[in-house]
Amino acid sequence: MKLKLDIRPDLVALMQEEIRAGETAVSAAMHDAGARLKSAWRGQIVQAGLGTRLGNSIRLATYPKGSESLNAAALVWSNAPIIIGAHDTGPLIRSKDGFWLAIPTPAAGKSTRGGRITPGEWERRTGLRLRFIYRRSGPSLLVAEGRLNSKGRAVASRSKTGRGMATMPVFLLVPQVRLRKRLDLAREAKRVMEGVEGRIVAGWVKAKL
Numbered sequence: 001m002k003l004k005l006d007i008r009p010d011l012v013a014l015m016q017e018e019i020r021a022g023e024t025a026v027s028a029a030m031h032d033a034g035a036r037l038k039s040a041w042r043g044q045i046v047q048a049g050l051g052t053r054l055g056n057s058i059r060l061a062t063y064p065k066g067s068e069s070l071n072a073a074a075l076v077w078s079n080a081p082i083i084i085g086a087h088d089t090g091p092l093i094r095s096k097d098g099f100w101l102a103i104p105t106p107a108a109g110k111s112t113r114g115g116r117i118t119p120g121e122w123e124r125r126t127g128l129r130l131r132f133i134y135r136r137s138g139p140s141l142l143v144a145e146g147r148l149n150s151k152g153r154a155v156a157s158r159s160k161t162g163r164g165m166a167t168m169p170v171f172l173l174v175p176q177v178r179l180r181k182r183l184d185l186a187r188e189a190k191r192v193m194e195g196v197e198g199r200i201v202a203g204w205v206k207a208k209l
């Protein structure tokens with residue numbers, strides 16, 4: 001006499017189907033969470049007035065690439081972490097050499113390399129010398145003798161008589177400055193992560209149908 005044990009449905013096939021559904025659900029949920037966070041961070045940066053260029057420094061990558069997994073993950077980061085981190089934490093900034101921080105006024109213009117111009121670059125560009133003025137109350141100054149051009153930039157005067165010459169504040173000097181906190185990236189990350197579990201469950205059920 002022969003006995004044959006035939007288990008229906010096939011438990012191995014059911015488990016494999018369940019695992020595939022889980023891999024699809026987890027991978028989709030992590031990709032969705034990453035995309036939401038990237039969009040939220042970019043939007044927050046732009047709304048803070050920091051510009052779309054800095055906003056576009058936020059990037060997204062999902063793992064594993066090209067396949068689905070129960071261990072799927074999403075990584076959101078910035079290509080400008082120091083700038084983003086500074087606006088996210090609002091740090092106290094001091095001069096590297098322990099003296100002054102030079103903050104350019106509108107009369108200083110911008111650096112030819114982009115961003116803030118330094119006193120040394122300004123002197124080389126204009127041919128003018130900066131003079132230090134200490135003030136007991138308020139920031140001290142670096143000033144120059146010259147004139148303002150049509151763009152409001154301090155330049156050398158062409159007048160031989162001195163007409164139009166003025167003493168112009170070009171840089172403000174402060175011992176330290178606290179950068180205003182303009183971002184709250186952790187808040188966005190927490191909000192996005194709170195919905196991940198629900199999206200995994202919903203996606204798992206949908207994948208099995």
